[in-house]
Amino acid sequence: MKIALLSVTKNGRIIVKNIHTILEEDPSVIKVDMFHKNIKETLYNIFNSYDCIIGVMATGIMIRNICALIKNKNEDPAVLVIDEMGKHVISLISGHLGGANDFSIKIADIIDAEPIITTSTDINNKLGIDSLSRRYYLKINDISKIKYINSGLINDERVEIAFNPKLNYIWEDLDVKKSYYKSSTTSDTITISKNSITMNLKPKKLVVGIGSRKDVACSVVIDAINNAMNVLDLPLERIDSIATGQMxxxxxGIIDATKELNIPLEIISEKSIKNFKNPDLNDSNFVKNKFGVGGVCEPSSLIAAGNDSILIFRKTPYNGVTVAIAVSKS
Known part of the structure; x- marks a missing residue:
C-alpha cells in the first residue's frame, strides 16, 4: 500500500511524523510520504497516486477538497481523517474495496485512538463481499451487484457461496461471521448468489519472490515465507507460485521449500530481471555488483505475477533470505 499523510497544523504534523516513523518499518507499506498545508493543491496532485490518504484535520476540510476528485468505489483511494488531538480515526471513503476500514483500525492502534467505522456490514458484524475480495485479493466481475449481496447479509437473507475445497481457508474466515451458506465447485472461480443475483470472484495471482544467500536451508526459506504471509494475515494456501531469479x-533450499509447501516454482531469467523497470523496486548495490541486477525477489515476484502487477510486501530480509510478494491486476 502506498500512503500519503497530510497535516495542516503543528500538532497534526507531529501526529503525522509519528505515524510515518512506524509505517516506514512496515513491509506491507510500499511507500509513505508526508505533506504539510496546501491541502487543496496537494490532494489534486496526489489523489490518484496513493492507495490511502490520511489527513490529520477537520473532516469538513477533507470532504470539501475531495468532492471533485472522487469517482467510484472501484477507483478511489482509501481516505481517513484523524482529529488534531489524535483521539479518533475516521474511515471516510473506500472502506471496503479501498481498505479504509481495516486501515483505520491499524492506524488507531498505532496512535492509541478510537477507529470510527460506519459501513453497515461492519457494524452488523458481517463480512461484506467487497471486504472479502480485498482481504484475499479477489477480482469482482461486477461491482454493481455488491450492494445487493451485502444488503442480503445485513438482513440475514440466504446468501450462498460456492468455492473449490482447496480455498477452504476462506470459509474458515467466513464461518466466524455466520453470514453465508456454502457449497462446493470444481472451478477456481468463487460464485456468490442471493436469489437470482449472482456474482463471481476470481483469485488474482499472488506470487512470493525469493532471493537468498548461497546454500540457504529449506527451513529458513519456509520460515521467511511464513513470516511474510503472517504480516499480510494470509494463509500459505493463498500463494499461487514462488518465483526466483535464474541465478x-x-x-x-529454495527448491526443497517449494516442494515441501507444494507450491509451483517459477524461474525468471536474468535478462528479464535486468530489463524490468518498476518505480517501486528497492535495488541493492551488493546484489547488483554480484549478479548484475538490482534485486531478485521483488522483480521476480512482479514479473511472475504478470503485467501491471503490484507489490503488496516489499523486499524484507529474514536470516539470509529476502522475500517480496506481488499480486496481479486481475
Whole structure:
C-alpha cells in the first residue's frame, strides 16, 4: 500500500511524523510520504497516486477538497481523517474495496485512538463481499451487484457461496461471521448468489519472490515465507507460485521449500530481471555488483505475477533470505 499523510497544523504534523516513523518499518507499506498545508493543491496532485490518504484535520476540510476528485468505489483511494488531538480515526471513503476500514483500525492502534467505522456490514458484524475480495485479493466481475449481496447479509437473507475445497481457508474466515451458506465447485472461480443475483470472484495471482544467500536451508526459506504471509494475515494456501531469479535456480533450499509447501516454482531469467523497470523496486548495490541486477525477489515476484502487477510486501530480509510478494491486476 502506498500512503500519503497530510497535516495542516503543528500538532497534526507531529501526529503525522509519528505515524510515518512506524509505517516506514512496515513491509506491507510500499511507500509513505508526508505533506504539510496546501491541502487543496496537494490532494489534486496526489489523489490518484496513493492507495490511502490520511489527513490529520477537520473532516469538513477533507470532504470539501475531495468532492471533485472522487469517482467510484472501484477507483478511489482509501481516505481517513484523524482529529488534531489524535483521539479518533475516521474511515471516510473506500472502506471496503479501498481498505479504509481495516486501515483505520491499524492506524488507531498505532496512535492509541478510537477507529470510527460506519459501513453497515461492519457494524452488523458481517463480512461484506467487497471486504472479502480485498482481504484475499479477489477480482469482482461486477461491482454493481455488491450492494445487493451485502444488503442480503445485513438482513440475514440466504446468501450462498460456492468455492473449490482447496480455498477452504476462506470459509474458515467466513464461518466466524455466520453470514453465508456454502457449497462446493470444481472451478477456481468463487460464485456468490442471493436469489437470482449472482456474482463471481476470481483469485488474482499472488506470487512470493525469493532471493537468498548461497546454500540457504529449506527451513529458513519456509520460515521467511511464513513470516511474510503472517504480516499480510494470509494463509500459505493463498500463494499461487514462488518465483526466483535464474541465478538462484539451483539453490536446493529454495527448491526443497517449494516442494515441501507444494507450491509451483517459477524461474525468471536474468535478462528479464535486468530489463524490468518498476518505480517501486528497492535495488541493492551488493546484489547488483554480484549478479548484475538490482534485486531478485521483488522483480521476480512482479514479473511472475504478470503485467501491471503490484507489490503488496516489499523486499524484507529474514536470516539470509529476502522475500517480496506481488499480486496481479486481475
Amino acid at each position: 538462484k535456480q539451483n539453490e536446493n
